[in-house]
Amino acid sequence: MIRLVLDCDPGTDDAFAIMLAALHPATELMAVSTVNGNVALPHTTENALRVLDHIGAQVPVFAGADRPLVRADLPIPRDVLNADNPKFQVAELALPPSRTPVQDVPAVRMLIDTFLDPANADVALVAIGPLTNVALALEQEPRLAERIPRLVLMGGAHVGGNVTSTAEFNLWADPEAARAVFTAGLREIVVLPLDATHSAPLTWADCDAFADLGTPAGEAAAMFLRHRIAQDQTPDGLKAEPSAPVHDPLCVAYLIRPDVITSGGAFPVTVETTGELTLGQLIVDTRPWSKAPVTATVAFSAAVEVFREVLMEAFAHDLGTGPTPP
Ligand code: BDR
Ligand code: CA
Secondary structure, eight states: OEEEEEEEOOSHHHHHHHHHHHHOTTEEEEEEEEOSSSSOHHHHHHHHHHHHHHHTOOOOEEEOOSSOSSSSSSSSOHHHHTTTOTTTSOSSOSSOOOOSOOOSSOHHHHHHHHHHSGGGTTOEEEEOSOSHHHHHHHHHOTTHHHHOOOEEEEOOOSSOOSSSSSOOHHHHHSHHHHHHHHTSOOSOEEEEOHHHHHTSOEEHHHHHHHHHTOSHHHHHHHHHHHHHHHHOOSOGGGSSSSEEOOOTHHHHHHHHOGGGEEEEEEEOEEEOSSOTTTTTOEEEOOOTTOOSOOOEEEEEEEOHHHHHHHHHHHHTEETTTEEOOO
16 A cells, blocks of 8 residues: 655645545555645645545645745735636535535644654655745755655646746746755655656546546546546647646556656756746756756656546546445
């Protein structure tokens, strides 16, 4: 059984990751922590609770940082950031309001207690939002760098960006936190950047396949994916068919099926925190002769067939009735 803690900012793709981790037979989702990111913290927390209640999973949710490590807010205000596509990030996921309350322990405390506990030496940390909670936990308890066996994160882009031409949202939203995490001396960091997630987009056919499962997770996944495809801003001419990347669950899929990653390598990796045009850029030093220490493994491409298979395996499960027969 692969045990994990998920640090997230739901977000429809975070919702996919929560459902995958909570429902796949190979994973045990021990806790969810939330962070300011796609939407403000009260909404990311409510959304995480909604998703878990919707699928009937009993996983504790802990609220974390409501702003970046050193900045008052995102590098540019959210309404300015989303001005060209205001419908993409909805504050509240279209699921019934949560019934389960958030835990009264702060997320950073939960992360420290979980990873200091020797009984949790096998537990992976999966971070799919801005890295504020992870950076705060490492700052307050530096021994975590040795205790977290592996950190798998969605963030950055080796080539290009999404929020700016050079930066991806999760690293850009709190670049100082991201830099702190990459320089903390963690035992293993695996980065799934846009290069990998964009190489495995899901399609309308996947919406139908999820809906046909007839489970709460399948129906929610179909709804979220339809929204993502409808709002995707990639010009049609650049896509073989209507599709959208679903970034965050690729991290969980990687834990279950490492072969979902089809290329990548181990490199010196850091994050730009001061550049005028490059704030939040993931810097991957691919020079073979580089003398800088290797700090992370970076994925460059992914296999959509494997990704799809893992998602279908998980979303077929209805915790009320067990797995739905094919
Ligand atoms: C990442 O940013 C967020 O908008 C998504 O949830 C994902 O974690 C993609 O850049
Ligand atoms: Ca996210």
